Amino acid sequence: QVVLTQSPSVSAPPGASVKLTCTLNSGHSSYAIAWHQQQPERGPRYLMTVDSDGSHNKGDGIPDRFSGSSSGTERYLTISSLQSEDEADYYCQTWGPDIWVFGGGTKLAVL
């Protein structure tokens, strides 16, 4: 069974860059994942997929400040030039036969 692990929280000042991590459990290093953003009091929004080779594919309208990468069992979401509206919860998601799996989410504070 695939499991996704995320750090609970991270903070950074406006204008900085931040790299969020989603870790797949052992034996699942070939899995792709998707990143979703959930701003306060709003529903989730799809950001991008990140494959095991580091390639990423963004959803419509996602700014260039958002990018994805990968190393081993880790999948990353990098947000550069942080803005106040980037303050949100970020969830990674993967899939398997007949299931969806979510990570526990990372709360990003921009302060």
Next chain:
Amino acid sequence: EVQLVQSRAEVKKPGESLEISCQGSGYRFTSYWIGWVRQMPGKDLEWMGIIYPHDSDTRYNPSFEGQVTISADTSISTAYLQWDSLRASDTAMYYCARPQGMATLNWIDLWGQGTLVTVSS
């Protein structure tokens, strides 16, 4: 526009039944799985189950099997999440979501706006 539109917020008492809905538009409804995701207050996203409207093939997260029923009506491009007897612990925001590919269960690329269910005596 491709979108999922969910039914309005509900306030119910413990023991009551409830059905909430999710209508797809702008795409071929029968060709994509639709799933339901729970988010309890202040908590993470939890996958509940998913249905393929074309043939009503349904898969449940074992944690939710027997607790809810997922169905779909292809004539009105709508998926449903149903409870027979609500509990206070069912209080949550419920999202429907669609995976990216036709007839395949992969990453979510479309979310509904959410339906808040409050269960209180």
